[in-house]
Amino acid sequence: MSGISPTELQNLDEPSKKEIMGFLETENSKQKVQMSIHQFTNLCFKNCIHSVQSADLSAQENQCLKDCVNRFLDTNIRIVKGLQSIQ
Amino acid sequence: MALSSIFGGGSPSQQSNLPTSSASSSVKDQLKGQIAQELAVANATELVNKVTENCFEKCLMAPYTSKQDTCVDQCLAKYMRSWNAISQAYVARIQQASANGDI
Numbered sequence: 001m002s003g004i005s006p007t008e009l010q011n012l013d014e015p016s017k018k019e020i021m022g023f024l025e026t027e028n029s030k031q032k033v034q035m036s037i038h039q040f041t042n043l044c045f046k047n048c049i050h051s052v053q054s055a056d057l058s059a060q061e062n063q064c065l066k067d068c069v070n071r072f073l074d075t076n077i078r079i080v081k082g083l084q085s086i087q
Numbered sequence: 088m089a090l091s092s093i094f095g096g097g098s099p100s101q102q103s104n105l106p107t108s109s110a111s112s113s114v115k116d117q118l119k120g121q122i123a124q125e126l127a128v129a130n131a132t133e134l135v136n137k138v139t140e141n142c143f144e145k146c147l148m149a150p151y152t153s154k155q156d157t158c159v160d161q162c163l164a165k166y167m168r169s170w171n172a173i174s175q176a177y178v179a180r181i182q183q184a185s186a187n188g189d190i
Contacts, residue, residue, distance in 0.1 A: 004121070008114045016111040023119055027126060033177070034130055041173045042137045045166060052145050055164035057172065065169055066176040073180055 044068035138166045 012020070048064035057065070142162035146155050184190050 004114055004117055008110075009118075011110070012114060013108055013111045016115040020115060020118060024122070027122060031126055031129075033181070035133070037170065037174045037177055038130075038133050038137060040177060041166070041170045042141065044173060045141050045169050046144075049145075049165060049169065052142070052158055052162040052165050055161040055168075057165065057168045061169075062172055065172045069173050069176040070180060073177075 040069050040072060043072070134170075138163055141166060 044065050047068055048061050142159050145162050146158035181190070
């Protein structure tokens with residue numbers, strides 16, 4: 001990493017600090033979404049793709065992937081609700 | 088990736104145009120650049136690991152023949168297409184939930 005020295009960071013003016021905080025917040029939430037997509041793709045590829053004879057997704061495979069994501073999220077929501085009702 | 092445009096990121100955000108000293112502004116841009124770069128590397132690494140794992144499972148047959156190169160190439164292309172399909176479905180779901188006021 002080409003260095004930004006600690007003094008340089010401390011000398012940042014307030015508007016810049018605020019802007020960096022905002023930037024981190026957006027990047028953080030974008031990254032959470034990205035990591036979820038990595039996780040879903042990994043899971044749903046295993047579930048839905050049985051052959052790699054063709055590089056194209058068949059209509060069934062495409063539908064299976066979409067259903068896979070949606071069922072995963074439904075399950076997630078259901079489990080959170082279930083846990084909340086136990087509390 | 089297509090996602091960044093939907094979430095308003097991608098290119099460095101320009102929401103605040105408050106006056107900043109030029110020294111601060113250059114450190115700030117450098118910092119943003121480094122953060123974006125680190126995230127891109129992290130995402131690429133994650134993708135390579137997952138594709139390798141999945142395509143290893145789909146294509147592995149001993150002994151190794153050049154046929155497997157084709158299998159791995161096709162698997163990679165298919166994984167990327169799956170990534171796109173999943174990303175679209177997930178983003179659509181998030182948008183729907185947010186329109187319904189669930190989030």
